[in-house]
Amino acid sequence: MGTNSKGETERELFRDLFGDSDVETAETQEHCKQVTLPNTFDNSYSHLMGCIKNVDIRTLFNNDATEEAREIPGLVFQKRILPPELSTAFFKYLEHVYFSETPKSGDTCDIQPRTNQGMYFGEFPQFHPFSFLEQICRLHPSLLPASIRNRTPSLFNQAIINLYDDEEGIGDHVDLFRFEDGVVGFSFGGPCVMQFRKATQADKLKAAAQDPKGPYGVSKKALCYENYHKILLESGDVYAMSGEARYEWTHGIKETSREHLQGFDIARARRISVTLRKLVDSNNGCN
Ligand SMILES: O=C(O)CCC(=O)C(=O)O
Numbered sequence: 001m002g003t004n005s006k007g008e009t010e011r012e013l014f015r016d017l018f019g020d021s022d023v024e025t026a027e028t029q030e031h032c033k034q035v036t037l038p039n040t041f042d043n044s045y046s047h048l049m050g051c052i053k054n055v056d057i058r059t060l061f062n063n064d065a066t067e068e069a070r071e072i073p074g075l076v077f078q079k080r081i082l083p084p085e086l087s088t089a090f091f092k093y094l095e096h097v098y099f100s101e102t103p104k105s106g107d108t109c110d111i112q113p114r115t116n117q118g119m120y121f122g123e124f125p126q127f128h129p130f131s132f133l134e135q136i137c138r139l140h141p142s143l144l145p146a147s148i149r150n151r152t153p154s155l156f157n158q159a160i161i162n163l164y165d166d167e168e169g170i171g172d173h174v175d176l177f178r179f180e181d182g183v184v185g186f187s188f189g190g191p192c193v194m195q196f197r198k199a200t201q202a203d204k205l206k207a208a209a210q211d212p213k214g215p216y217g218v219s220k221k222a223l224c225y226e227n228y229h230k231i232l233l234e235s236g237d238v239y240a241m242s243g244e245a246r247y248e249w250t251h252g253i254k255e256t257s258r259e260h261l262q263g264f265d266i267a268r269a270r271r272i273s274v275t276l277r278k279l280v281d282s283n284n285g286c287n
């Protein structure tokens with residue numbers, strides 16, 4: 001590939017990811033001081049987009065691999081919805097774009113606070129990797145109820161990208177009520193167990209961005225978390241929470257380096273998740 005066409009490809013990649021303004025900046029800078037865009041960036045993006053191009057989304061849906069948690073209406077997941085090569089390409093892309101500066105937890109040189117979360121706000125552009133994930137959620141026959149799946153103009157307009165190293169997890173929580181119903185998570189990299197329990201009044205107050213220790217708070221004594229419902233999340237898996245699963249149950253990931261589920265011994269390794277949500281429209285008078 002000649003220099004010109006490589007430069008053009010890089011500009012296209014930039015345009016896809018960041019819109020026109022950043023392309024201009026890159027071009028302007030290029031005239032003054034030969035800016036080279038990071039190779040690994042376009043490698044991880046173009047490799048991922050190459051994998052995505054080869055996928056016919058409807059072939060990914062597999063009724064036999066799609067499960068609903070009987071006790072938790074609205075919790076639906078499909079194991080390995082993304083084939084291994086595509087999941088690995090996603091992992092490398094996300095790691096590079098969001099966390100390339102992030103040392104693994106426990107590294108002694110880790111003086112700066114670790115970056116363990118990335119965010120994407122706004123509707124996903126057509127050739128963005130997240131619009132591929134959004135399209136899966138739109139077309140999948142059973143991840144989300146039709147009323148959510150068919151919402152317009154976009155199904156989601158925010159993505160959170162979480163990084164977990166080794167023992168890291170996330171406390172039990174109900175997602176903030178500033179997000180609409182219908183939350184979907186894709187898992188990449190190492191495995192983990194996601195645990196669900198009935199939400200308490202305190203969990204709901206937190207989700208409503210109110211202080212759970214306030215007048216309506218619930219005493220810690222009342223809480224008994226023995227009865228977790230657990231699912232194993234591996235690279236390429238997807239889970240969706242709507243209705244009761246989204247509002248009446250918490251979800252979380254334990255802080256541990258090893259765990260067991262249904263006879264499996266699970267050793268944690270770097271995991272990156274992408275959670276897709278839609279912000280409640282603040283102009284609709286509902287919040
Ligand atoms: O890592 C995950 O899959 C869960 C992330 C999550 O629950 C959140 O960011 O609200």
Ligand SMILES: [Fe+2]
Pocket residue numbers: 173174175251
């Ligand atoms: Fe969450």
